[in-house]
Amino acid sequence: MDDQKSNHHNNKSIDLDDSPPFVRIHSHAEIGSSEERAVLELEDERLNSCDSITRKKHPFKETSSSDICHMKCKNSLWNSIKIVIFSSKLNILMVFGPAAIIVHKTTGYHGMVFLLSLLGIIPLAERLGYATEQLASFTGPTVGGLLNATFGNATELIISIFALRNGMIRVVQQSLLGSILSNMLLVLGCAFFSGGLVIMKREQVFNKAAAGVNSGLLLMSVMGLLFPAVLHSTRTELHFGKSELALSRFSSCVMLFAYAAFLYFQLRSSKKLYDMESKTETSDDDEAPEISMWEAIVWLSILTTWIAVLSEYLVDAIEGASTALKIPVAFISVVLLPIVGNAAEHAGAIMFAMKDKLDISLGVAIGSSTQIAMFGIPFCVIIAWIMGQPMDLNFQLFETATLFLTVIVVAFMLQEGTSNYFKGLMLILCYLIVAASFFVHVDLDSVDYLSYNPSACGNKNHIHDLKMNITESVGKTKT
């Protein structure tokens, strides 16, 4: 382990002389000298590498040529495994992955399988982000940005695709929604809160313009989600059942187009921004990537495959887990899944807020929300279209209303451009309210209504009557 660390140290010490960008200086100063071994341990406790989060914020930052890294970082297989697997303490959780599979094969106890696979996915998600970021430093800024934009939330997307294959459309909708909510309220709130506690004297500032653009995109996605839902619940579709699906698919294409335009727009303006920033920071953005390009690609595929495997077990176990743990599937999808899946990003965002780098935290939190809202959700609709599954943008009125209110609250909080611990606390408390609502929310469209509410099994017509009542009351308003 010492050898690897000194390798690490050697690789990074070069950059000290070249005075890399501000962010890296900080972390490298910590790693740098051999006297500060203790600090190195502290650094490793970050559950995410500094680079990958920075990259999430500036997906299009240019890196200088990969010449240096070719010389220094052609790692042997052992070194590669050491760097990728053993360098982060979070990877202790990796053993839970195989454990989940074993438990599934032996006992088939859904609750345990669900929990273990969830725990097993966490480190894989983090390493996936790391590999993506390493790969992105080899490719140009464009492809790098695209990579980040796609793989940034790869975990959620992979889980969603497996759920779609099983026809669990509601789970997909709710898990994506929950991911947006947890990023916007919980992660952001914790970041603001911790940052505000650490830096008590003044308010932290962040870039208003970026926050504004993201809020605008979130509002647009809410618009895209609202119309199918309202169309459906007011029973005013032209061709019942079909119009709404067609509208959802059309809106998804529009939203994907908007997201592509957003990436293009960011590329343009960050090129300008980069020129401006290079006055304060040097142009040497290249912090020697730790693994070579082919290693990055190989690791990327390995991790993706692993995540896919675990996701399959996860998705299969959801319903059983909900029965076993006596929690509604809606709550699991909306609250539990995203919190656990996002744990690494969450911790990273808090860490950066405490270092007074609120822009990066914001990029992680809000950028992730925007990505899921404008790319993840429409992408899933399109994938479902290809698969032949009828996934639409109608998230049902309760969920859509939740998203709408949340986006308005967050957009409002962000518009000032400053943060303090109180704002953070408010956001966290809002999340508590949202979570509590979903805990007592019965999803009439989900399969688990009967399984969760065993008394309803007795009255087979119960759910049917419930739906009829709602239809009638809405129908009455028409006359």
Next chain:
Amino acid sequence: MDYKLQVRVQSHLEMGSLDDRSMGDLDDECLYSAEMDAQKTQSTDSNEQVSLSSSLPVAGNKMIRNGVYKSIKTVVFSNKLNLLMPFGPLAILVHKMTAHNGWVFFLSLLGITPLAERLGYATEQLAFYTGPTVGGLLNATFGNATELIISIYALKSGMIRVVQLSLLGSILSNMLLVLGCAFFCGGLVYPGKEQAFSKATAVVNSGLLLMAVMGLLFPAVLYYTHTERHAGKSELALSRFSSCIMLLAYAAYLVFQLKSQKDLYVPIGEEGSQNEQNANDDDDEAPEISKWESIIWLAIMTAWISILSDYLVDAMQGASEAWGVPISFISVILLPIIGNAAEHASAIMFAMKNKLDISLGVAIGSSTQISMFGIPFCVVIGWMMGQEMDLNFQLFETATLFITVIVVAFFLQEGTSNYFKGLMLILCYLIVAASFFVHEDTSSSGESKQPKT
């Protein structure tokens, strides 16, 4: 609001002197005259300069006593858009001969477009002669005269839903499509930096729009939660009361605009003293037709528009069946887009000339006018006619308006624009249009519904 006066001064510079006739032609290419749009942004300040230069009426009479032929030339032939004018009589012919509703509808729509533009022009010319107060009132009323006339005819036929939907569609298309196109084109022409506009006006307009949404929301929610005290009647009474309040608010808004412009005129006068000189000289020839001519043309245009609107409204039902398109789609999307074509083009033109404030005035000002004046006015007219028009636009439409106003208010509050914001607004409009394409309006009274498959 000194930006408006700057803007006004600038526009006078452009239209102004005889030497700049080429500029004048350039301006003719935009489907609106520059002053007319400046007029729209500052509906009440139109004659600040007029009151200053007292020599105007005398000079005006000498220079612009046109013969009837000249008048016709100025009004009818000076604008390329007027090529569409023959479509008006053509629509009437088609109606008498074939009664093919689809064609009648389409042709009368095309025929109304140039008339609407000329009506705006005549209004602006007339506003030169009246004082600032009456001028502002004229603009406030006739600014969206086309929509109002169409609505009144529809009300007379009892097509209340069409009225609601067309007014709603006008607001939506102004806020999303026109504004989005203006931002987008302006951003493309000026890619380097972001264009700025006056935040204060945008915020005031957003506030008024939100208030309008509030006025529309309560009757709708009251109806849908079945919590009216006297079912059916309370909601109508509430709508009528809210309409009066909204009209009052709009009147107060006009007074507020007038007062604050009077206050702000002095500082800008010092800054643009040279411009002011030019502006004063230019004012002498700015009105192109005399006062009585404007009034006559105003009356003629209004009459023509009324006639065509009559045919338009009668043909709507048939057109919807002929084309296989829901009436709500025609009312909300097609009617406003084509009816607003002239304003649309001029807003884009001004954005590309980096005069984003005028574009904003055209787009958002028009939306505010319709929502705070047009809709309540129609309710009151309906009241007088004995028609039961209310502010309950049904849940789907009200929700659409609500989310649109919030999105637009959010986009405007920054005070800057770029092509991406414009693109987002246009894409939002696409989503709205698509929703209305698959939206069946179940509450349309007496109108046939599309068969469900």
